[in-house]
Amino acid sequence: MTQSVQNDTHSTLVGYILWIFGFMGAHRFYFGKTISGLIWFFTGGLLLVGWIVDLFLIPGMDSEADRRFSKGELDYTVGWILLTFLGVFGLHRFYMGKWVTGLLYLCTVGLLGVGIVYDFLTLNNQIHMENRSRMLA
Incomplete structure (x- = not known):
């Protein structure tokens, strides 16, 4: 392989x-x-x-x-689909287990769009780090 x-x-x-x-x-x-x-x-x-x-x-x-990027519990494609189509509701954040920021996004329309832009720039690294931390736990 x-x-x-x-x-x-x-x-x-x-x-x-x-x-x-x-x-x-x-x-x-x-x-x-x-x-x-x-x-x-x-x-x-x-x-x-x-x-x-x-x-x-x-x-x-x-x-x-x-x-x-590291493979793990979280799927990159699922994260990207959630961010792209439902990011303003914070669903990609809930998917990653980031409940506080997910609720914040939900109440502020993705931090008025600024959070969405940030996540477009960093989502792969966020999922990568979350997968690595879950593997170590």
Whole structure:
């Protein structure tokens, strides 16, 4: 078995689905490429040229994310789906066991959106750290 199969933390299929919105950097954020995700967000996927090139780079981004992040109880894809579609309600925070901030997000519409932006930048690392801490416990 290869490393990426043993530690399959991210989904290539989800990456391609998010690529549809890739000019906003969605797939790059999902694979943990925060800086380039921000660049794609502010430049329309490098004026769509980078977005088209990414069509061919997604399998490599998936493999890199599989090597970089730890598999565990929490699934990265579930966390990202909850953040993307229900983040303003804090459901991704409840999923990670962060009840206090989940309630805070629920009562403040994701801290007025600022918390959602923060989580788009850090969700992979939050899940990674939570998975590691649960493995050690």
